[in-house]
Amino acid sequence: MKKNIRPLDNTDLQILALMYQDASLSNKDIALQVGLAPSSCLERVKRLQADGTIISQHLLVDMKALGGHIQALISVRLSDHNRATVNQFQTDLLPLPEVMSIFHMGGENDFLIHVTVSDSIHLRDFVFNAVTARKEVNHVETALVYDHQVSHTLPNFN
Structure with missing residues (x-):
């Protein structure tokens, strides 16, 4: 459940799209693809988790x-x-x-x-x-x- 609704910018949306496609991507890989330093990318991911935008990550099993x-x-x-x-x-x-x-x-x-x-x-x-x-x-x-x-x-x- 969302704790705090805040507008998502294009970088947030890019991070979410990459994680939605493959939740096993490393922070370093995500940062490289969105053009951020790994530390900045990690902060954004943590903020998306803290505000309830990212609820969890799942494993798909056959x-x-x-x-x-x-x-x-x-x-x-x-x-x-x-x-x-x-x-x-x-x-x-x-x-x-x-x-x-x-x-x-x-x-x-x-x-x-x-x-x-x-x-x-x-x-x-x-x-x-x-x-x-x-x-x-x-x-x-x-x-x-x-x-x-x-x-x-x-x-x-x-």
Whole structure:
């Protein structure tokens, strides 16, 4: 969460774009590409972290290497929409090892859960045991993911 909203200059945006594309870049490499001294670049990165612009850095892993041979998106509609129910649903599901991400949405469905599982039996059991067994769940639809690509281009809203 942003602590302090401040305008980002072109150098900040260049740093963010490079880190968004490859978070493993060294400070020295980033500094070279944006034309700053490494110490100045590091100060900017620390400021972007301190003000909440950079929230965290993540590692992308090929789930197949871990045994996650199937990915699916599970659409969930709840029968009860109070804040406690919505929060508890997310709190309970997010730590499960199959869950990659949860989207709380407006529209026909309340949640979209991105999961990875070992096989179709694992997917069926996950949906039955972790999702449809919950009393607040009214409707569930599961769609298999054939391919998943992630953009490494930082959005530009200027």
